[in-house]
Amino acid sequence: MYPGIQDTIVAVSTPSGRSFHAIIRVSGPEAVPYVKSLFVPTTNINLEGVPSYSSIKGYIHSLREGVNIPVLLYLMKNPFSYTREDVVEIHTMGSLPLLEMLLDVLLPEKIEAQKRIRLSQPGEFTKRAFLHGRIDLTQAEATMRIIRAHTDLELTAAIAQLTGKVSRQISQMQNKAVSLCAQIEAAIDFSDQDIELITTAEITRELNELRTAISRLLHQTETGKVSPEGIHTVFYGKPNVGKSSLINALLGRKRSIVSEIPGTTRDVVASRLDMGGIHFILTDTAGVEDTQKNRITGAMEKVQSVLKSAQIVLLVFDGSIDLSEQFKDIKVGNVTATTIVIVNKSDLKKNNVYYGFPPELTRYPVVHTSAQTGDGLERLKDLLLETVLGGRIETLTVPCLMNVRQRDALQRSLQLVQCAVESAQRNESHEFIALDVRAAVDAMGEVLGSVTTEDILSKIFSEFCIGK
Ligand SMILES: Nc1nc2c(ncn2[C@@H]2O[C@H](COP(=O)(O)OP(=O)(O)OP(=O)(O)O)[C@@H](O)[C@H]2O)c(=O)[nH]1
Ligand SMILES: [Mg+2]
Known part of the structure; x- marks a missing residue:
């Protein structure tokens, strides 16, 4: 504790x-x-x-x-x-x-x-x-870098770290090294029994693969850049709930056509919103039609395909009318992306009481907004940023620059794997090889913060400012 x-x-x-x-x-x-x-x-x-x-x-x-x-x-x-x-x-x-x-x-x-x-x-x-x-520790340090970032490059690099993609790649390599180590150690234990569990040639091949993976990551993180595509954010809901109005309000300009006639938006319309150095592609969709009518139109097919590639889905409801009615035609089963629930038209509901909030949606964050008055829009923006920064979405970005501590630890793990490769090539005893592989596993652990001490932690966190 x-x-x-x-x-x-x-x-x-x-x-x-x-x-x-x-x-x-x-x-x-x-x-x-x-x-x-x-x-x-x-x-x-x-x-x-x-x-x-x-x-x-x-x-x-x-x-x-x-x-x-x-x-x-x-x-x-x-x-x-x-x-x-x-x-x-x-x-x-x-x-x-x-x-x-x-x-x-x-x-x-x-x-x-x-x-x-x-x-x-x-x-x-x-x-x-x-x-x-x-x-994880990589993400914690990235948070610190965001707070301090002076240039866009630093910022985007730090954000890519926050997505956890680098961490994931390192932990995959670490798992590989751990299992290789286990096999080598088992081979040592059974060496007197004349059964060969893993041959030196196999060890060499596996170590070579590991070495390539580590050096590729190190190389990528030197030249890495964040892809410019942006976070694919889709507005989804019944007609007339205010999807287009919300997009216009977030963009601060008219992009989508708004009208009181349900079914105004007929097609998928995308526009770009830049916040805190992160690009969001806001995608407006045609309101979900009444499934009772039993016909799937071209517009609905498009909506379904847009939903498939979404990274964040904003489920929009009209808060001035019964929510459960609106929920009937919405197929949440088709939504696999990170979801945020928006209860719009809060200006029409002075007492903040909403009817029929679908129990299926209670596990998602909910924001109350009004595209008319701007109420809740800041909160919505914060929530979008927090979703990305908190690593709650799959991003398409490539790995990025690491900081000095991370690079140093990863570089060390590369050298240790290199030593192990050389020992294997010289046909040295398995004990030597295992020792180096284990040290490489620990070095990778240092990057992820899984191998750490309270000292390192205190040092890292003391560099933050209060309140973060
Ligand atoms: N009072 C109030 N009216 C709103 C709000 N948001 C949208 N509206 C109105 O609701 C109507 C529908 O808005 P749209 O933005 O066109 O709704 P939509 O969800 O895009 O509708 P479709 O494109 O038909 O699916 C318009 O008359 C808007 O002015 C809000 O927050 N408060
Ligand atoms: Mg619309």
Whole structure:
């Protein structure tokens, strides 16, 4: 158990300085009950009962200043949060005195000791994401690089790391090396029995393959670049729910035709949205027709084929009418991509109560939006970014630059495999070969963070800024 991991941590997670909007993040077992004890919602709502990714308006009272601070809470429940703990985000205006006031309320000088709530240390949110298996060390370091990235190249490289593709390739090579090592060691154990489990020629061949794979990855990561295609994001739902309007609102310009007549969009229309250095290809589709009519039109066939290649599917509903009715014709079985549920037209529903939320959809994050007023669009954008950065989608990108620590460890594993190849060629004893292969396995483990010590961890995470 790592020290302090049971505590609930608090930090301002937006950059310091004046800004329009600021966020205080609270993460840990006490996050929901603690914030609940300080928060007064504008409508009668129980924080513990609301689904993940809900937003609740209200205020937090500062006794000392005698003011009500207006805030918007976002709840992300374990495991659907960055840290895989219960997270409450407190959104408010980006004013420094206001944030200080809020932190005073959240972290008063005297806090009941058994509550274990404290200010977070630098990088502690990301450290928790790592310790809870949400991201691996490669991804944690990539997060740090994103925070610090100065150039687009650095940024895209770091993002490609976050996708976990490099990690996956390394762990495949590591598995191969482990099984080879096991075979060599078994051969040593049975060497007196006159049965040959693996021949030296086989060992040499396997080692050569491993060497090629490692050096290819090292080479690719030198010249690697992120593919420009972008993340294929598809809007899917019944006619007239506001798919085209949402795309226009996200793009901040008119791209898709909007009208009150259902069935306005007849074809698949794609446009590009750039956010935080990541390209999203937003694809508008024709609204799903009534399956009762029992005819599959050309437009519907196209929608189905677009869904197949989607990396993120946004299931859009009209929140002003019964949701379960709309769900009937939507074939979630055909959706294999990462899914986000959008309940649109929130401006028509003042009380935030929605009818007939399909139980099949409760496992997905839900955002309430209004294409009309812009409500929830920032949240939707954050969620899209978080989906990519959190490595929750399969990306088509090629491997990318690694950082010095990773390259160094991988380079070492290459040298060790090289030594093993030479030992095998010289027909040296299996013990020598096994020793080098095992050391190579450990070096690959260092890249992934599976072989590590608290020292290395502390060093890496202390380089983060507080609140990340
Ligand atoms: N009040 C309100 N109206 C909206 C909102 N979003 C869209 N609308 C209206 O709903 C109608 C349908 O919007 P579209 O964007 O064309 O819907 P669509 O899902 O693309 O529909 P199809 O292309 O027919 O499948 C239009 O009259 C929009 O102005 C919203 O958030 N609030
Ligand atoms: Mg449309």
